[in-house]
Amino acid sequence: MEATVAKTGTEGKTWGGGSRPLNASYGKMMMWFFIVSDALTFSGFIASYGFSRFKFIDAWPIADEVFTHVPFLHGVPAPMYYVAFMTLVLIFSSVTMVLAVDAGHKMKQTKVAWYMFFTIIGGAIFVGSQAWEWATFIKGDYGAVETNGGKIIQFLNTEGERVALRDFAKKLPADRVNHLEKNGIWYDTDAVTRSSYSLEEVKAGFLADENLLIRTQYLDENGHPTVLSREESVAKLVKDGKLVVEGANLQHNEYGHPLFADFFFFITGFHGFHVFSGVVINIIIFFNVILGTYERRKSYEMVEKVGLYWHFVDLVWVFVFTFFYLV
Amino acid sequence: MAHEHKLAIFRGAWKFKSNVSKIWGVFAFLCIVTAIEVVLGIIKPESLTGTRILAMKALNWIFIILTLVKAYYITWDFMHMRDEWKSLRRSVVWTAVFLICYLILILLIEGDYIFEVYKDGFIKFNF
Numbered sequence: 001m002e003a004t005v006a007k008t009g010t011e012g013k014t015w016g017g018g019s020r021p022l023n024a025s026y027g028k029m030m031m032w033f034f035i036v037s038d039a040l041t042f043s044g045f046i047a048s049y050g051f052s053r054f055k056f057i058d059a060w061p062i063a064d065e066v067f068t069h070v071p072f073l074h075g076v077p078a079p080m081y082y083v084a085f086m087t088l089v090l091i092f093s094s095v096t097m098v099l100a101v102d103a104g105h106k107m108k109q110t111k112v113a114w115y116m117f118f119t120i121i122g123g124a125i126f127v128g129s130q131a132w133e134w135a136t137f138i139k140g141d142y143g144a145v146e147t148n149g150g151k152i153i154q155f156l157n158t159e160g161e162r163v164a165l166r167d168f169a170k171k172l173p174a175d176r177v178n179h180l181e182k183n184g185i186w187y188d189t190d191a192v193t194r195s196s197y198s199l200e201e202v203k204a205g206f207l208a209d210e211n212l213l214i215r216t217q218y219l220d221e222n223g224h225p226t227v228l229s230r231e232e233s234v235a236k237l238v239k240d241g242k243l244v245v246e247g248a249n250l251q252h253n254e255y256g257h258p259l260f261a262d263f264f265f266f267i268t269g270f271h272g273f274h275v276f277s278g279v280v281i282n283i284i285i286f287f288n289v290i291l292g293t294y295e296r297r298k299s300y301e302m303v304e305k306v307g308l309y310w311h312f313v314d315l316v317w318v319f320v321f322t323f324f325y326l327v
Numbered sequence: 328m329a330h331e332h333k334l335a336i337f338r339g340a341w342k343f344k345s346n347v348s349k350i351w352g353v354f355a356f357l358c359i360v361t362a363i364e365v366v367l368g369i370i371k372p373e374s375l376t377g378t379r380i381l382a383m384k385a386l387n388w389i390f391i392i393l394t395l396v397k398a399y400y401i402t403w404d405f406m407h408m409r410d411e412w413k414s415l416r417r418s419v420v421w422t423a424v425f426l427i428c429y430l431i432l433i434l435l436i437e438g439d440y441i442f443e444v445y446k447d448g449f450i451k452f453n454f
Contacts, residue, residue, distance in 0.1 A: 022415040032415070036423050043427040047434045054438030055445075064368070084365040088358065095354045098405045102346050223376070304407075311405040315398055322394040326368045327387045 025301060031308045038274075042316050045270065046323055049263040059151070059217040061256030062225075063325050069136045083325050086129045087317065090275075093122025094314040097282075101307045104300025109289060112303060116286040119310065123279040130272045137264065140247025143195070144254040145202060147240035152256050155206070156213045156227060165244065168205040168212060169197040195244035202244055206237055217256050264324065271320055274313045281306055333409045336400070353404045360393050 010016030022029065053060050064079040071082070100115030143165035144154045155163045206212050214233035215225045228236060245252045253261035285306050294300045334349050335342045336356075343349035367375070367386060375386035403409045408416050 022418070023412045024415055029415075032419050036419055039423050040426055043423075043430060047427075047430045050431065051434040051438040054435050055441045057439075057442055058446075064371075080365050080368050084361065087361055091354065091357050091361070094401065094405050095350060098350050099347065101407075102350065308406055311401055314405070315401045318394055318397050318401065322364075322390050326364060326390045 027301065027305050028308070031305045035308060035312045038312065039316075042267075042270070042319070045263070045267045046319060049267060049323065052257075052259045052263065056257055056259070058219050059257060060219075061217075061253075061260050062223070066137070066255045066260075067133070067325060069141075071132060080325065082129070082133070083321065086126055086133075087321050089122050089129070090126050090314050090317050093119045093126070094311050096122065097307045097310045101300070101304045104294070104303040107295070107298075107300070109292065109295050112294075112300060113286065113289045116282060116289060116303070120279055120282045120286060123275055123282065123310075127272060127275050127279065130268060130275070134265075134268070137261070138247050138249065140245075140254045142254065143197075143244065143246045145199065145237065145241045146243040146245050146252060147236070148242045149240065150258075151217050152245065152254065153214045153216055153236060153241070154225070154254075156215050158211045158213060160227070163212060165195075165197050165202055165205075165246070168209050169201045170204040170208060172198070172201050172204060195246050197244055199241055199244050203237060203241065207234065267320060268324070271313070271316055274316065278306075278310050278313050282310065331410070332407075336404065349404065353400050357397055357400060360397050364390060364393055 008016065011018075014021045024032070067083060068077045068079045069082065070076070070078045096115045096118040100112050100119065103111035103115060141164065142154065142162050144152045146152055155165070155168070157163050210230065212233070213227055213230060214236055215227045216236075218226045220226050243252070245254045247254055248258075248261040248264075250258070250262055250265065252258060255261070285303060288294060288302065289300075294302060332346045332349070334344070334346065336349065336353065341352060343352055367389065371386065375389065376384050378385045380388055402420070408420070
């Protein structure tokens with residue numbers, strides 16, 4: 001009796017099923033699917049950053065003035081160096097990853113394990129640096145005042161150097177009373193962030209020192225923030241000043257437009273989360289390598305698939321680096 | 328799994344004896360490109376920030392082009408795109424590049440339009 005097997009007439013053809021039309025295994029193929037879709041997610045974020053930046057093109061913070069810190073070097077302005085270091089760490093961990101893949105092709109278990117180990121260390125250094133960068137950004141540096149119109153004004157001396165609030169704000173007798181629910185409207189709460197100086201103290205200090213000027217968020221034709229004259233500065237602060245801002249959060253940002261901080265947190269946070277999950281996945285694969293799972297499977301393809309993900313994280317960082325720190 | 332690797336980069340101008348030495352070569356190249364970016368980012372030469380090509384500073388064009396160069400070598404050599412079949416390579420790269428270019432184009436044009444409305448249309452900073 002003949003078995004009934006449905007024949008489609010496509011056996012042996014490239015797209016007839018049962019073969020690998022793109023010469024990639026199922027797992028690798030799916031990793032590429034994921035990478036393409038994740039790339040679109042990231043480009044959505046970065047493009048919307050570009051959208052907001054173009055929308056406020058004449059008042060966008062200059063990254064060089066925002067990210068000027070290097071750990072253990074307090075007060076030394078060093079734009080770019082730390083983020084360049086982070087970039088190199090990530091590229092280097094990509095190199096050890098691709099070396100692990102290469103060693104996997106040659107079935108060298110110990111080498112794969114060592115390279116995976118270095119990759120994990122590199123990833124951990126990167127995530128740690130990212131956390132430090134966030135902490136510095138959130139803490140802030142000079143402090144600024146937000147105006148009624150939601151713009152940021154920063155303080156300079158007549159030489160054009162930035163002056164921190166702590167250097168000129170006057171300590172006035174404290175009369176600040178916490179707003180408690182029992183004393184008023186129950187849904188009205190105290191300010192989310194409290195600054196170390198009140199607006200009155202900043203104003204008093206500013207009026208007392210003739211050498212202080214204000215610079216606005218708006219860039220002049222050379223791309224530098226506009227500096228006001230002393231009279232304009234005084235008028236601006238007294239008339240428009242509304243809130244003292246120190247550091248950055250999702251609502252206020254001493255460096256300039258709050259959207260800059262929002263996108264910084266969102267994009268580098270999303271990327272940092274990718275790095276973190278990459279490290280976790282790398283650790284799992286690292287233990288699998290040590291336990292000899294892939295030795296028994298006679299294929300280190302899993303290392304290759306994780307490698308694709310890890311390189312993708314590096315690839316995204318290359319773009320984040322350019323659009324947040326360089327351009 | 329493609330075991331044979333193409334061992335030349337820069338269109339065959341730089342050939343390597345083994346896959347491992349190719350990886351280190353690409354790493355060196357990526358480091359040089361990053362170093363150029365960082366140095367330019369710190370110095371910001373007046374001649375490059377002053378001139379504009381297609382409504383963007385020449386310096387920013389350099390940064391973007393160098394970024395794409397780096398992206399190319401990361402994808403081609405670290406992610407082994409160079410060794411994959413043309414069909415896989417094109418399905419991944421062309422799809423992503425097309426969609427991303429389109430997204431950037433419409434969002435940047437829209438952003439610039441809103442900027443103009445704020446500037447010339449007497450609308451205050453309100454969203």
